[in-house]
Amino acid sequence: MILLQLFWSFIQIGLFSVGGGYAAMPLIQQQVVDIHPWLTMAQFADIMTIAEMTPGPIAINAATFVGIRIAGLPGALIATGGCVLPSCVIVLILAWAYYRYKGLTLVQGILAGLRPAVVAMIASAGISLLILALYGQRALPARLTENLDLAAAGIFAAALFVLRRWKPNPMWVMFGAGVLGVLLYSVFP
Amino acid sequence: MKNPETQTKYGTLFLSTLQLSACTFGGGYVIIPLMRRKFVEQLKWIDEQEMLDLTAIAQSSPGPIAVNASILIGYRIAGVPGALLTALGAVLPPLVIISVISLFYAAFRDNRIVSLVMKGMLAGVAAVIANVVIDLCRGILKLKRALPVLVMLGAFVAARFFNVNILLIILVCGLIGAADTLRKRGREAGK
Structure with a gap:
C-alpha cells in the first residue's frame, strides 16, 4: 500500500533529522531515491533547489512534493503528516517536562x-x-574578495543597518531585500 | 473555545504561526528572530529567556526547527490543543505552496525573477539572523559572568570549526550549567 509506505518513510525522515534542514537532505535522498523509486536523482536535485526557493522546512517541502507525485493530494497530506508526527510527540513530551521542572x-x-x-x-x-x-x-x-557578490554584500549591510537603526519587523526587511535583489541584479547582471 | 477571549487567543496563535511559517526562507533558524518579534516583543506572551529555552528544545528534538518551535509556542500558550493548532499553522504554508508549484515546478525552478528575489532575500535573511545574534550576545554579556561567555565561544568553535554534533554540544553545555549550579550551591552551604 503506497500511502502506508509514504507515511512510514516520512516518519523515519522526521524522526532521524536532528539539527535542521541540510542534515535532513541525505536522509530524504535515501528514502525517496535509493530505497523507493519515487524520484530520480535529477528530480531530487530539483526539489532541493525549489525547497531553497520557497518558505518552509526542506523535509516538509520534500514530503509534499513526493507525496503529490506518488499519490496526489492525499499522498501529500499523508507524507507531510508522517514527517511531523515524531516532532509532535517528542516535542510535546519535552515541553511538558520543561514546564513541569x-x-x-x-x-x-x-x-x-x-x-x-x-x-x-x-x-x-x-x-x-x-x-x-x-x-x-x-x-x-x-x-x-574572490567571487564576492558585491550586490549581496550591499543588501546585507543595508538590511542590518535598517534593522539596528529602526527595529522594523524583520519580515519587511526580508521582502525588501528580495525586491532590492531584483533591482540590483537587473541593473548589474 | 468557550469565551471570545480564548477564541481570539487561538485565532491569534494560528494566524501568527501561519504568517511566520510562510516567511521562513533560508532555513529554519530564521523563525527564531520572527517568533521573538511576534511573541516576545509584540504580544509579550513569553520572555527572552524562555524563547532561548524553547529554541534549545526545538533544535535538539528531531524534525524541522520551525515546526518544533511552533509546537512549543502553541503548547505554552494553549496546551496540547494549542500545539496541534500551531503545528498545523506551521505545516500549511509549505504544503500549499509546494502543492501549487508542483504543477509547474520546472518553470518555477528556471524563472529568472524568482531566483533574483531569492538571492536578495538570502542576504536579507542573513542580516535578520545577524541582528538577533547581536541582541542575544548583548544579553549574555550583560550577565557579567565569564562562564556563559566561555560556553558561548566554546559552543561556537565546536559547531563552526569542528562540526561537532548539535546534540553533543547541548548535552555538554547542559552539564556545565548543572555543575556550575551544584558548585554554587555547595559554596553557599559551606558558608
Whole structure:
C-alpha cells in the first residue's frame, strides 16, 4: 500500500533529522531515491533547489512534493503528516517536562548553561547563510574578495543597518531585500 | 473555545504561526528572530529567556526547527490543543505552496525573477539572523559572568570549526550549567 509506505518513510525522515534542514537532505535522498523509486536523482536535485526557493522546512517541502507525485493530494497530506508526527510527540513530551521542572534549581542551572550555546548555534547557522549569500557556495573561498557578490554584500549591510537603526519587523526587511535583489541584479547582471 | 477571549487567543496563535511559517526562507533558524518579534516583543506572551529555552528544545528534538518551535509556542500558550493548532499553522504554508508549484515546478525552478528575489532575500535573511545574534550576545554579556561567555565561544568553535554534533554540544553545555549550579550551591552551604 503506497500511502502506508509514504507515511512510514516520512516518519523515519522526521524522526532521524536532528539539527535542521541540510542534515535532513541525505536522509530524504535515501528514502525517496535509493530505497523507493519515487524520484530520480535529477528530480531530487530539483526539489532541493525549489525547497531553497520557497518558505518552509526542506523535509516538509520534500514530503509534499513526493507525496503529490506518488499519490496526489492525499499522498501529500499523508507524507507531510508522517514527517511531523515524531516532532509532535517528542516535542510535546519535552515541553511538558520543561514546564513541569523548570522551577527546579538544577534544571535552571542546566538551562542557564544551554542559553549561551543556543546563541552560538544561531550565530553559526547565520554565518553559513551569510557565506551562501555572499559567495553562492557553502565554503569560504581561499581569498575573501574572490567571487564576492558585491550586490549581496550591499543588501546585507543595508538590511542590518535598517534593522539596528529602526527595529522594523524583520519580515519587511526580508521582502525588501528580495525586491532590492531584483533591482540590483537587473541593473548589474 | 468557550469565551471570545480564548477564541481570539487561538485565532491569534494560528494566524501568527501561519504568517511566520510562510516567511521562513533560508532555513529554519530564521523563525527564531520572527517568533521573538511576534511573541516576545509584540504580544509579550513569553520572555527572552524562555524563547532561548524553547529554541534549545526545538533544535535538539528531531524534525524541522520551525515546526518544533511552533509546537512549543502553541503548547505554552494553549496546551496540547494549542500545539496541534500551531503545528498545523506551521505545516500549511509549505504544503500549499509546494502543492501549487508542483504543477509547474520546472518553470518555477528556471524563472529568472524568482531566483533574483531569492538571492536578495538570502542576504536579507542573513542580516535578520545577524541582528538577533547581536541582541542575544548583548544579553549574555550583560550577565557579567565569564562562564556563559566561555560556553558561548566554546559552543561556537565546536559547531563552526569542528562540526561537532548539535546534540553533543547541548548535552555538554547542559552539564556545565548543572555543575556550575551544584558548585554554587555547595559554596553557599559551606558558608
